[in-house]
Amino acid sequence: MPTGDTADGAAAVELRDVGVWVPGAGGRVPLLRDVSWRVLPSEHWAVLGPNGAGKTTLLRVAGARRHPSQGVATVLGRRLGRTDIRDLWTVVGMIDPGLAGQFRERLSALDVVLTGATGTIVPLWRRYGDAERARAHELMELAGCAELTARRFATCSTGERQRVLVARALMPDPALLLLDEPSSGLDLPSREALLAALADLAGAHPRLASVTVTHHVEEIPASATHALLLAGGRVSSQGPIGSTLTEPAMTECFGLPIEVVRHGARYAARARRAVRSPG
Numbered sequence: 001m002p003t004g005d006t007a008d009g010a011a012a013v014e015l016r017d018v019g020v021w022v023p024g025a026g027g028r029v030p031l032l033r034d035v036s037w038r039v040l041p042s043e044h045w046a047v048l049g050p051n052g053a054g055k056t057t058l059l060r061v062a063g064a065r066r067h068p069s070q071g072v073a074t075v076l077g078r079r080l081g082r083t084d085i086r087d088l089w090t091v092v093g094m095i096d097p098g099l100a101g102q103f104r105e106r107l108s109a110l111d112v113v114l115t116g117a118t119g120t121i122v123p124l125w126r127r128y129g130d131a132e133r134a135r136a137h138e139l140m141e142l143a144g145c146a147e148l149t150a151r152r153f154a155t156c157s158t159g160e161r162q163r164v165l166v167a168r169a170l171m172p173d174p175a176l177l178l179l180d181e182p183s184s185g186l187d188l189p190s191r192e193a194l195l196a197a198l199a200d201l202a203g204a205h206p207r208l209a210s211v212t213v214t215h216h217v218e219e220i221p222a223s224a225t226h227a228l229l230l231a232g233g234r235v236s237s238q239g240p241i242g243s244t245l246t247e248p249a250m251t252e253c254f255g256l257p258i259e260v261v262r263h264g265a266r267y268a269a270r271a272r273r274a275v276r277s278p279g
Contacts, residue, residue, distance in 0.1 A: 159190025
């Protein structure tokens with residue numbers, strides 16, 4: 001069984017020459033091509049790229065939700081294809097855009113967090129004792145949503161739900177946290193509250209590795225240490241965030257001149273010239 005930790009020096013995620021394809025008209029349609037990538041404990045990665053670059057596919061392989069079509073993928077020391085991926089699902093925290101809508105309307109925010117202890121959508125009440133409830137309260141405090149404990153999850157705002165889901169993802173004490181566009185649809189205050197919670201999380205769990213997929217550099221948490229740029233299913237650039245989120249690298253990845261501005265540990269980007277909308 002995998003655990004919620006990795007051995008010293010061992011990668012939380014390691015991909016070697018990974019490719020993913022799906023059937024299409026006239027043959028195979030590649031989603032990822034020859035991706036090699038290593039995420040170590042304590043590293044916090046941001047993954048960016050144009051629409052269709054393969055970002056979500058990459059995250060699903062890293063979360064053991066999808067097997068590679070070629071190459072080797074290892075998650076928390078377990079090679080995909082040679083392990084029961086259901087075991088990994090219990091120790092990899094993952095938040096995707098469709099998760100919030102899967103819970104029953106009558107559940108409270110606390111109930112939703114508790115389901116993280118069992119990796120289920122429906123609560124398994126007999127499995128939640130005093131220790132699980134105490135941990136759920138502690139994590140909701142850390143994620144900045146302690147005031148939502150008794151509120152019905154269905155009535156929470158989008159930003160509040162995202163913070164509740166972060167707390168839920170931490171219930172099994174994972175070594176790896178994966179977030180697919182966690183700031184999507186959030187207004188400015190909600191986005192900043194979520195990013196602050198993610199930065200606090202990095203400080204409170206120093207061995208945790210995380211990967212955040214986003215379309216916008218403004219949505220990268222201040223705790224991010226590394227970045228990976230994808231274009232056309234291939235790695236365009238990767239490495240420490242300061243040497244990866246550069247104007248030449250971003251320009252190459254997105255295919256137009258981009259200006260990148262750094263404000264402390266946060267970034268902003270914009271096109272250097274007006275871009276005509278498609279269609």
